[in-house]
Amino acid sequence: MSTTRKRIAVIGLGTAGSMAAWRLASRGADVVGYEQFGTSHDRSAHAGESRIFRTAYFEDQDYAPLIRSAKALWRQLEAETGTELLTLTGNLMLGEASAEMANVSESIDKFGVDAVAIPLEEARKRWPQHPYREGDVVVLDREGGYLRPELAVLKAARRAEALGAELRTYTPVEGIEVKADGVWVTAGGHSERYDHAVVTPGPWAGKLFPELAMLIEARKVVSAWFAGREPGAFDPAHFPCFVRATPREFYGLPAMAGNGLKLGLSGAVNRPVPDPDALDRTVPLDEVKAFRALVAESFPGLYPDPIRVSAYMEGYTRDGHGIVGRLGGEERITAVTGLSGHGFKLSPALGEIAADYALTGSSENTLALLNPDRFLATPTITENP
Template sequence: MGETLRTDTVVVGLGAMGSQALWHLARRGVPTVGVEQFVPGHDRGSSHGESRIIRTAYVEGAEYVPFVRAAWERWADLEQASGQELLLRTGALMAGAPDSGAVSGALTAASHHALEHEHLSPEQAQARFPHHRFAPGEEAVVEQEGGVLLPEAAIGAAVRLAGEAGARVLTEAPVTRIVPDPEQPTVWMGGTEIRARRVVVAAGSWTTRLLPQLPDLGIRVERRVLGWFPITGAPEPHTGGQVFARDEADGTLWFGFPSLDGRTVKIGVHSEAPGARFPGAQWGEPVDPDTGPRAPDTADGARLGLLAARLDGVATTPERMSACMYTMTPDEDFLIGHRAELPGLVLAGGFSGHGFKFASAVGAALADLAEHGRTDLPIDMFDPQRQ
């Protein structure tokens, strides 16, 4: 015989966004059940790998800046509530040709929102950051409002606090079906049924599997690889540096972190232009989320090693690598809100490889939408009906 549970709100998926939504709902006193198919902080999705970047002069568009600022405030709330350090404030460096997205996008966002920043000439950039090997003519933008988020710790803290506030947390509980309904949507886990007033779906790469009613939004799941490269020179520039994003002349946008362990530097590729030096395989390769991305190989290491060579005092062979998934929308903007064909559900998905930094604000917005049907947070550009 199956079991029937009843609650006000169910949160499906306790990764970056769902864990935050669960905490915000629970701290407000909303009866909530959180359901996770693995264990919070797992490495099967898109929210692992020890570190994530947060930056404010947003390369992807000035319209994101108010939402980043809202996220900074709510990350501080989570740190205070948990008593844990979850965000390391390092500042951020964006570098590339003057017309590159990393430089021009950061300058546009900084100018539009009057963000404190520095615009460095090629000579100034190389003098300030000698551990970066800049190509001739490359400029840099530096801002103080940047840093490193600790994803596994943040997810664990939010889930723990949610449980302490009264949320029921079900782990290793795969959801098999979600039934939309304007009054009583239902979540099924095998023979167990959860009836609720609202369901928040934050299932990451599994979103379209669980919601086959969705029209073809062009959502795709892609493989990415991260590499940790040993420091071979003086560690100080790499242990005390900034998070960074760099635009290469061939269209590659890559990123990196100051060393968190004192031995290695983590880097990854966000995107490449078609026809770049290592097309296909790592960037754009489709992934079945149930199977997961294939393990990193020597070709991945070689590709990342070419980028590691742009850092002074860092080896070009990785000590280790990790694969993860990007869940992409066609415009690379997020999906946060309601869709007419999914009554009773609140959707969060398509975070396109740059969403983790917003998770604290996304969670608050999802809680608002589930509780009140609206939010004052700036999410209009993420309306799922735009697709």
């Protein structure tokens, strides 16, 4: 690994930015992080109390090695901070035979993921809380579980500080300009020069870089929490996290406090946010009713009225895969954004990839399906004298 003391700006200290700051500081970089809100705020993609961690993957089987790298880094962050962040309870994937379920099977076969198909009758006995359908495929990912996102972002940021990073909270970035002598970042009317900038703006990507406005859509994500009727029925010790792919996509995790479930719907139904600076965090009754209908249909073991709902934002690309790499061909800008609802579990590995690009100019750890070039065919950042 390179330990050249380069001066690196990290713009946005949420899901990916906090991890990039930690990995860069760990590798000897001179890191300055910018965040428009406070550390581990609740407006963006790491809000919501919990995130599923899964290794057998719906989206593409080639994520499996990256997830394994992320798992090792999660354990490293836990060790360095003395904090439990990843709890392995298992994760169920359910649905009819489909391309998504085929990806799950291929990730198991290709990469030796510790997961197994569970016969439907056995699944009904082990997890009777679920409404199984004839034709369902049920896979138990033994390496799955849940993460604590707000705590994880906070701990990564604080660990970066302990390693020498300077984190400037409540400091919005007003501009980024590439010049012959480096990357100039302007915040609070003051500009500073850096050797490289790692840009992790989340739903604000289009505001910071206009060329990303057509590639990344900010959407409002709603989570709802429901109480269980029977004590212990949804305890994580015997009720794994889950993702259902068909006939309707939704996911659930045991509630962190008390007996119940946190539920979320498919990213495809999340409503666009025209201006991420003006997110309406209220949850209208039609969205509450959609959750009520889901619970009535799928989980009779829950009371149908949510005891809590919350809204935050995520950035989605057209193909559902993130943008990770050099932005517009410019060697001094690395972007990690548009993670499309499944990036948190990967975030320490994405932070490591960002550190690779910033310090060595390339990364052997990244995936071709995350390359910004699939959208940005020609450079769009111009160099100024």
